[in-house]
Amino acid sequence: MLWGVLLAGLAWTSARDDPPTVREQRTLDQAGPIVDSAAGELARAAGPAGLLEVGPARVRSGCRVTPISDGAALRREVGVLAPAGTERAVLTGIADRLPATWRAWVGPGLDGPELRADAGEFVSVEGRPTGDGRVRLTVETGCRPVGSGYTPTSAAAGPEVAGLSLVLTAALKALGQPNPAAPEVVTAPCPGGALARTARSAEPGPVPPAGALAQLAGDAPLLDKPPVYAYRAGDVTVLAEAGPDDGAVRLAATVGCPD
Known part of the structure; x- marks a missing residue:
């Protein structure tokens, strides 16, 4: 009898105090900060010149x-510039800049x-080419209990968001949308404490005439592979992409982690 009581007490103490040892025991709210931090690590590893966008959760x-x-x-994505023929080099460079504890590697797919x-805590990271001058990096938890659920970090207003909005507005005007709605802003925490930010046009725009963004790009786009177009405006990267179904253009303006 005493032995049974002792075992029950040890089991209760273990359940209360010991960390979970399998993914299924970790809830979505516990994994959320890890996923967000991983997205920030990927944004930093991509570098300000290579980062195209930070995706929402x-x-x-x-x-x-x-x-x-x-x-x-829970899943997040990070888009990175990778012109044709450079995909392996881009992925290898990112892997080399990720934390050693992630044990990142690049192999054939x-x-x-x-x-x-x-990324730890049963959060996986993958990256692969999309075939249009980009690679897509994904952070994913796999299926797990919801717990209290995932709550995204709100993007506080500030000069950084205002700067993104100005660049996004200029691009929208070039596409024939003179009065754009307030953009949707998503963030990811950089390892040094700053935030990588992406502002997205709230509504897709009409199909633009050829070269509508060329003047803003200074005729030196980062990526010109229809239906995708990207260019730099100062320290902001602008990505324009036509939807596969309606052809409407969706815009994103991004600033990455500091060097």
């Missing part, structure tokens, strides 16, 4: 943690080179 509900328990998965890394 996406929560996919309805997966199964166990046969009788529902869960959700089904459609080209792939980056894989472990």
Whole structure:
């Protein structure tokens, strides 16, 4: 009897005090800060000149943690410039600048080179070419209990956001949208304490005439591979992309982590 009471007490103490040892025990709210920090690490590793955009958090509900328990998965993406033929070099450079504890490596994949890394706490990182002059880096939790849920960090107003809005407004005007709505802003925390930011046009614009953004790009775009176009305006990168269904143009203006 005494032995049974002792075992029950030890089990309760372990459940209360010991960290979980498998992904399914870590909730989405616990994983959220790790995912956000990982996105910031990827933005820093890409470098200000290579970073194209910081994607918002996406929560996919309805997966199964166990046969009788529902869960959700959290995912973020980071877009990086990688002209054709440089994809492996870009991914290798990013892997070399990631924390050593991530054990990042680049190897062959089904459609080209792939980056894989472990951001800790069962948060995986992958990167692969998209075939249009970019590589897409993803951070994902896999299915886990929701807990209190993921709460994104709000982007506080400030000179950085105002600067992004000005650049975005100039691009929207060139595309024939003189009175754009307030942009949607997403952030990722840089390792040094700053924030990488992306401001997105709230509404897609009409299909632009050829060369509509060329003047703003100074005829020196970073990427000109329809339906994708990117250029630099000072320390801001502007990405324009036509939607696959409606052809409407979506704009994003991004400033990365400091060097």
